[in-house]
Amino acid sequence: MSIKQYTLDNGLRVILAPVVGTDTVSVLTFVRVGSRYEYQKINGSSHFIEHILFKGTKRRPTAQHISRALDAIGADYNAFTGKNLTGYYVKVDKSHLELGIDIIDDMLFASKMDADEMNRERGAIVEEIHMYEDNPMMHVSDILEEVMFEGSSLGWEIAGTPKIIQEVDRDEIHTFYKKYYQPSNMVLVVSGNIDRKVNTWIEARFGKRKNSKEELTGFESFIQHAPHNKPLARVQNKETEQIQLAIGFPSFGIQDPRNPALSLFGIILGGNMSSRLFVEVRERKGLAYFVRAVNDAYEETGNFMIRAGLDKKRLDVATTTIMKELRKMVRDGVTSAELKAAKAYVQGQMAIRLEDSFERAQWFAREKLFHTSVRTPEMYLKDIQTVTVKQVAEVAKAVLDFKQMSVVAVGPFKNGEELIKQAGL
Structure with missing residues (x-):
């Protein structure tokens, strides 16, 4: 079924994406703000706001x-913060779509942001930070981006630091919230079994919200590091039996037309159990x-990572085995059989994932937020099907620039120099 796109008078962009054969519907809102929009003193505020919006509104005064209200209808609901967006969603039985729209709108625009509640939540967020730091598999990716994007807010931790979270002023967070939580800075997607009254319900809630007079500001673009003969390296010193290693290379921005070829390259290199690295x-x-090999794309750059x-x-x-495969990719490229299999893998995985109304909502929300037109x-x-063996080979050479390589690890290393030495890099 075709999607419907429109914009409310207040600038809120709306996409309706019907899904046949489901009894559920997802309501997802993306706000274009995340940790890279922050300044150092309030690093972690986007994530703090995500937490506090669940703590009560004027009509629903407590968490x-x-x-x-959501548990009573068996809803699936949550939120998440990234470096360039914050998302809020509910997934409900189709008969509860109006309530889902109402609650998301209420949370986004009518939060009490109670100072006492915020102070209590500081401790919970600090413990969340500690949880990630104590999980090497999760934390190694954060360390890698700290190194790769050092000197830019793109390299900052999404959740901030325990010190900042304990000290950041409530009024500074509230000012940041009012600046970015404007209808014109949001995308709303409703996906699934959509009631015909959905436009009325959206207009009655989101349509009544006003933009503030605060001017939206962006962020400073990341400037790539100068070429270096040795990898940029960093470690988290931790006694572990297993070393968590991450090797990263700068890749392409979100809108770069080479991304379909890069996606296929990543699958062939380390995207599944048939991949070369596996x-x-x-x-x-x-x-x-x-x-595994994965790619995270941001506005002006990306992070192609082997973990x-x-x-x-x-x-x-x-590490010698991994580096041998990387150099082989640069030297020889991929085969037509590998490329054909990778294309089939993408098609199959997308079919499975997009059966879910929430996954489909995410697809369209990202397209609307970051691209000039919605694919x-x-x-x-x-686009995937048109990628050629030559294009994948060109992408491999462009991304696997060993003079731009970074390497990090969680394990029993004193420093980055020791990691490089023990890894034979």
């Missing part, structure tokens, strides 16, 4: 009023349980 590192040599959980006694063998999944798959 329990919000959660009970076969060589795990299946043939037994050096890791987990090894692995490795036996610390054979770290040098594992449907079908349009994207057409």
